[in-house]
């Protein structure tokens with residue numbers, strides 16, 4: 001009899017027992033199955049891994065976000081204690097770079113209490129090493145962190161949260177499922193349409209043609225975050241690849257060894273994600289009573305924070321090889337060409353309603369003023 005790796009065996013058994021699984025359940029099992037999930041079993045980041053994120057591209061990213069956080073603290077009225085929370089901190093690089101940059105602002109540095117929300121035991125171990133000199137508290141979920149004023153950072157976090165997909169069929173919008181056919185995983189659709197689904201769709205999607213796909217994330221996470229900011233004060237910075245306007249389209253994807261892969265093949269061995277719908281995130285946050293800022297493109301955000309000045313300061317003290325690396329990192333972070341993150345990635349701010357502006361996210365750019373240090 002043919003044998004499969006443990007996670008694939010488990011998913012096949014589930015499908016055999018209960019029928020095809022919603023895409024969201026399949027994605028959840030691939031990423032966070034408690035024993036065999038992708039993030040549970042490995043550190044996938046970096047050149048040797050499967051993908052590279054902005055903090056791993058350059059220290060400039062985390063440094064500027066640290067200074068952005070300081071400007072938020074000022075806008076909050078400089079409370080004596082503030083939680084600096086990161087959701088899905090990967091290798092801990094962003095937090096380490098941010099805290100290092102903040103040494104120049106001791107009053108803020110002293111007010112900070114660091115909290116990391118991380119599901120992966122392997123990445124928690126890496127974070128423990130990266131942040132060995134810091135006092136850090138780890139949590140499984142945002143809701144586990146005690147209440148208090150907070151500045152929350154989330155880089156490439158929302159894209160890993162499971163999405164649902166629905167397909168427009170003759171009968172209506174039906175949930176997209178993962179089943180088995182001819183011994184391989186395939187997409188299929190539920191037989192019955194989702195009741196009253198049209199009412200929930202953004203108006204621009206209601207007229208989508210047959211075969212169109214609409215995907216959405218449950219709003220639990222963004223609503224929990226917005227509620228926390230509304231009730232206890234502070235702001236969040238959400239950075240991810242995605243679109244500013246809700247629309248039809250299939251962005252369910254897998255990445256392994258820096259290349260796109262088939263998300264239905266070898267579950268648990270590639271990073272399965274989907275683009276972030278920033279309009280949906282913003283609307284959910286506003287529905288709770290939080291204020292939103294942006295979104296703006298990552299390139300715009302980093303330029304407004306003065307990344308070019310920071311790059312020039314680093315280049316001035318470097319040999320020619322390092323200077324070349326800094327220049328290409330800058331291009332990758334703000335550029336929109338091949339592998340450029342500047343336009344694909346968007347930045348959304350969410351805050352307590354009393355904060356009228358967040359640095360680099362309003363149309364009247366404020367800067368942190370510290371980027372040249």
Ligand SMILES: C[S@@+](CC[C@H](N)C(=O)[O-])C[C@H]1O[C@@H](n2cnc3c(N)ncnc32)[C@H](O)[C@@H]1O
Pocket residue numbers: 031032039045053054055056087088089090091094117118119120123140154155156157160161
């Ligand atoms: C794509 S990585 C981004 C890492 C980091 N923010 C960076 O930019 O390098 C996603 C991160 O979210 C974590 N993660 C994934 N699903 C999670 C969940 N449900 N709850 C908490 N953390 C999760 C992963 O372990 C990882 O640290």
